[in-house]
Amino acid sequence: MNMRKGDIITVKATVIYPNDPKGAVPEKICVRPFGHHSEIYVNLDATVLMLPFFVMGDRVRKRYKPEITGTVVATFDDDCWVDLDRGNRRTIPATDLEAYDVAPL
Known part of the structure; x- marks a missing residue:
């Protein structure tokens, strides 16, 4: 795949915190991109839920x-x-x- 400057992409990531745990930035969520150990904060409006996560009892x-x-x-x-x-x-x-x-x- 040839990407060029300015292309808009989707990055697969796992939600770590659904919102800023300190409440300082409520419009952002903390995620960890697949294959990485570091976390980043992104704007909610830049995200799309691809696969919701459920556990027994939900x-x-x-x-x-x-x-x-x-x-x-x-x-x-x-x-x-x-x-x-x-x-x-x-x-x-x-x-x-x-x-x-x-x-x-």
Whole structure:
């Protein structure tokens, strides 16, 4: 891939802090780019959520059908196994889910 000065790119990174832990810069988040050990702060408006991160016990709902809710029981790669509140278990892509009833970090 040939990149030129001025090209706009996306950098894959993991969120370390969803906002400045000291509250000094609320419009920035702290991230660690893949393959690096250092962290950087970036403006929220320069970010796009590519793959949400869920752990066992997280309460979730379907992004485009918020009436479908449940609890994450396991994850693997980009899939979540969710015990739905209506009584069955489903495998749902993490990108189709959003967290709710979650206390901020």
